[in-house]
Amino acid sequence: MKEILSLDHVSYTYESVEGESRKAVDDVCFTVWEGEWIAIVGHNGSGKSTLAKLMIGLLFPEAGKLSVFLEELNTENLWDIRSRIGMVFQNPDNQFVGSTVQDDVAFALENNGVPFEQMVPRVHDSLAQVNMEEFLDHEPHHLSGGQKQRVAIAGALAMRPKLLILDEATSMLDPQGRDEVIKVVDELKQTTGLTVISITHDLEEVLLADKVIVMNDGKMMMSGKPEEIFSHDEQLEAIGLDLPFASRLSRLLREEGIAIQGQHTTEKELVNELWTFHCNK
Structure with a gap:
């Protein structure tokens, strides 16, 4: 696989008019490979939007290195690189x-x-x-x-x-509209090999991603496959993120004494286990 984008210990600090500073992105490292769908999630103020601005050159890192298509992003190659990003x-x-x-x-x-x-x-x-x-x-x-x-x-x-970045692209849509957009993006990824970075606060949206990056207070809190991330349900809720419906219901059923195995992220997975549990009783 080809490397599409990488952040190597990237940091960025905002300076206010009062002279106060706030580190919006703090020592973040990750790599995006060709054909991957990466979901970046976090609450408001976690650093997601600043990451998006850094990826397309609206901002430049104050520390670290950000490379796109194997080139370190700078003022000289900015427009050429942007022409290859949607x-x-x-x-x-x-x-x-x-x-x-x-x-x-x-x-x-x-x-x-x-x-x-x-x-x-x-x-x-x-x-x-x-x-x-x-x-x-x-x-x-x-x-x-x-x-x-x-x-x-x-x-x-x-x-x-070569790269499509969705910056909260479904946050203003109703459920039907959101499902339409996510379905289109998933089909494009499957048929064309498009690389996708989805920046969102909606954890239902990340289920199709290959890897999830969780941001909190400018730092990369955790990364992994969706099922790995959702297994840390208490940590996610502690930073203000909602779990998918199936994950919340799985936990509630376990609390009621029903032997639910694993961390289900989709309703289909949960229904299948409940059906198996019912048939075996």
Whole structure:
């Protein structure tokens, strides 16, 4: 596997107008490999948003080294590296600039000098990837929340990025819209090998990730596969994170004397065990 992004003892401190300082990212180390889905979770103020800004060069580390595509990110290579990264933010309305869906998806391509004869098929292909091709001539602001985020993802995909970063991209969506976006991203990862970094506070969203990084007070508190992370339920709740429904219910059932084995992260896993338990009684 190729290394896509790495942080080597990265730190960043904010200075306030009163002269006070706050270390938002403190000695963080991790590596993202090609084709991985990494979920970064934490409560507000944990350092997630600062990490996102560091990854795309809106901020630069005060200490440590941040490399993207094997190059240390700096002012000289910033624009070249950004052209290979797709970014989808929390509020899709803040990203729309075109009067129609296809105009909006084409905007970044036009800015980067992509010839018209290449632009048209790339717009159609990227919208087809997120199942929004039939909305080519629709006004973006008339779409549902989930549809808007799919268009925002299409705009990022049209640039053919090597890395897609979702910065709280589902936090303003209803459950249906969130499920739509997560399903699209998962299908893209499976079919194209896209590398995904999802920055979120929603632990339900991280179940599809290959690895989870938990941030707390600027530090990397723990990392591992979702099932490993959710086994630390009391630690996660202590820093203000909600567990997936199946994990909470598993614990409550154990407290009531029902012999639930393991730490279930999905309702399907829990239902299967309960069914087996019932059949064996």
